[in-house]
Amino acid sequence: MNGFKAVIKPTPVLRGDIQALSSKNYTTRYLLIGALADGTSTIYYPAHSEDSDAMRRCIRDLGATLTEDETKLVINGFGAHPGKVKELDVGNAGAVLRFLMSIAALCPEEVTFVNRYPESLGKRPHHDLIDSLRQMGVEVADRDGRLPITIGGGKPKGGHITVSGNVSSQFLSSLLFMTPLLEEDSEITVLHDLKSKVIVGQTLEVLEQAGIRVEAAEDYMHFRIPGRQRYLPKDYIVQGDYPGSAAILAAAAVTSSDVTVRRLAEKSRQGERAVVDVLKAMGVPLTHTNDSVHVTGNGKLRGGEFDGDHFTDGVLAMVAASVFAEGTTRFYNVENLRYKECDRITDFVHELNKAGANVEERQSEIIVHGKPEGVKGGVEINAHYDHRVIMALSVVGLRSEQGLIINDAHHVAKSYPGFFRHMLDLGAHIELI
Ligand SMILES: O=C(O)C1=C[C@@H](OP(=O)(O)O)[C@@H](O)[C@H](O)C1
Numbered sequence: 001m002n003g004f005k006a007v008i009k010p011t012p013v014l015r016g017d018i019q020a021l022s023s024k025n026y027t028t029r030y031l032l033i034g035a036l037a038d039g040t041s042t043i044y045y046p047a048h049s050e051d052s053d054a055m056r057r058c059i060r061d062l063g064a065t066l067t068e069d070e071t072k073l074v075i076n077g078f079g080a081h082p083g084k085v086k087e088l089d090v091g092n093a094g095a096v097l098r099f100l101m102s103i104a105a106l107c108p109e110e111v112t113f114v115n116r117y118p119e120s121l122g123k124r125p126h127h128d129l130i131d132s133l134r135q136m137g138v139e140v141a142d143r144d145g146r147l148p149i150t151i152g153g154g155k156p157k158g159g160h161i162t163v164s165g166n167v168s169s170q171f172l173s174s175l176l177f178m179t180p181l182l183e184e185d186s187e188i189t190v191l192h193d194l195k196s197k198v199i200v201g202q203t204l205e206v207l208e209q210a211g212i213r214v215e216a217a218e219d220y221m222h223f224r225i226p227g228r229q230r231y232l233p234k235d236y237i238v239q240g241d242y243p244g245s246a247a248i249l250a251a252a253a254v255t256s257s258d259v260t261v262r263r264l265a266e267k268s269r270q271g272e273r274a275v276v277d278v279l280k281a282m283g284v285p286l287t288h289t290n291d292s293v294h295v296t297g298n299g300k301l302r303g304g305e306f307d308g309d310h311f312t313d314g315v316l317a318m319v320a321a322s323v324f325a326e327g328t329t330r331f332y333n334v335e336n337l338r339y340k341e342c343d344r345i346t347d348f349v350h351e352l353n354k355a356g357a358n359v360e361e362r363q364s365e366i367i368v369h370g371k372p373e374g375v376k377g378g379v380e381i382n383a384h385y386d387h388r389v390i391m392a393l394s395v396v397g398l399r400s401e402q403g404l405i406i407n408d409a410h411h412v413a414k415s416y417p418g419f420f421r422h423m424l425d426l427g428a429h430i431e432l433i
């Protein structure tokens, strides 16, 4: 996508009705399990974004065939036998990289994951998964746990595997996708804490939909996976995306608003569903019925204390809302935000304070001293290659005295290419230049 800046101007009122974008995290999962099945699967309403396109591109390169029309994607999988490919380009998509690192171990020849975003994904650590793959007999060449990474030479073996859950849940999900295809049965023990635990539930949900059997301990710290299983080709429907919609809901919460976001399933396993409860706890008038969230914001919010690990991809949007709350809001247990597209604590807090907010960081916390009177703005924001920073600062800009200019705002397309279109549809004063 061509680069652009987003000029966010003060916007007191938002009004309208939008359909949530399709879930990024379900789309990457359904594409993957469709590729791992022998036969034809259909995915209805898949997401279209840089990350989901990265998964499309990589599974094609590995031998799946994909045909797509406006509503659905039909995929013919390569089953347990991905083909030969020298290089894979995952763009800036962490989950796509991590999920495919295990699948690459099943390829007949070595595969190199290239480093296209040295300033973002190129800085993120993958040691924990590399360690697990090595335990399984897979050869991995890496640069201190970072891209470029070459996988291959050595067929993976099941058995007893450990994986750290301290930095990312994606390493565990990756192993859960691959181990059912091995000859041997596997047992996975998660070491340390498991961060973003809720999203592992999404992995288990889609595995079950594809007919894969996994025995999971209730706390997700221990798993038994029988080997010699096959993914069944199936039809899947992608639900609406809570992490992206969290930014729209935050925008509605900080303005005078009458905004409805449709297609947000009340019974969803997306952890970020919790943002609806967070906003409610902050006193935002809203209802959630018939899979629609309806916000009638009056701009008033009150601070609170939230365990952000339950809604990891929604934290930045909730921080943006709390910038305008009465009192202090504390988001704790969020250290792993440091290992995302940028350091979502230090880098994000820096940009917020530049905009005139009053936010403090701790190693694993973000503490916001609310300014119900609004922030000054009038500065240029560095997007740090991070779609969620761009969306969160857009929310802050709406209630700034002098607006905000967000540089490199095109990176919003990593997950939500239609974000600014939706904001404009709701009446936000935004110019893209
Ligand atoms: O499994 C997934 O699809 C994801 C897991 C989460 O990452 P971590 O487990 O690294 O927190 C989340 O932030 C990311 O957007 C998608």
Ligand SMILES: C=C(OP(=O)(O)O)C(=O)O
Binding pocket: 092, 093, 094, 095, 096, 313, 340, 341, 388, 415
């Ligand atoms: C962290 C994210 O994605 P990923 O880890 O897949 O790059 C995100 O979408 O906020």
